[in-house]
Amino acid sequence: MSKKNKRYSEEFKQDAVNYYYSSGKSIKASASDLNISSSGLAGWINSAKANEGVVNHRGSGNYSSDAEKEIAKLKKELRDKEDALNILKKAIGILNED
Numbered sequence: 001m002s003k004k005n006k007r008y009s010e011e012f013k014q015d016a017v018n019y020y021y022s023s024g025k026s027i028k029a030s031a032s033d034l035n036i037s038s039s040g041l042a043g044w045i046n047s048a049k050a051n052e053g054v055v056n057h058r059g060s061g062n063y064s065s066d067a068e069k070e071i072a073k074l075k076k077e078l079r080d081k082e083d084a085l086n087i088l089k090k091a092i093g094i095l096n097e098d
Contacts, residue, residue, distance in 0.1 A: 008036075013044045020045060024073045 008016075020030040020041060027045070031038040 006036075008040075014048070016041055017044050017048045022076075 016030070016034055016036065019034065020027060023030055023033070025033070027042050028038045031041040034041070
C-alpha cells in the first residue's frame with residue numbers, strides 16, 4: 001500500500017504531532033512508529049507551529065533544563081513499564097486460574 005495517496009484527518013495529524021513531542025523520539029522514529037512518512041510528520045509539525053504559534057500538545061512541558069526534561073522522560077518510561085508489568089501480572093493470574 002502506498003503511503004503517498006493516504007489522507008489523514010486533522011485529529012490524526014494533531015495526535016501524531018502530540019506523539020512526536022511526548023515520545024522524545026526523532027521525527028523519523030516517531031513516523032516509523034505511526035507508519036507514516038517522516039516528511040509528512042515534519043510538515044504537520046511545521047504547520048502546527050505556524051498555525052498556532054506554539055504547538056498545542058500534551059506532555060511537551062516547559063522545562064528549564066535538559067535534566068528536568070530527562071527526568072520527565074524517565075518518569076514516563078517508568079509509568080509505561082509499570083503499566084506493562086501490571087498487564088502481565090493480570091495475564092499470569094488468568095492463566096493460573098486453570
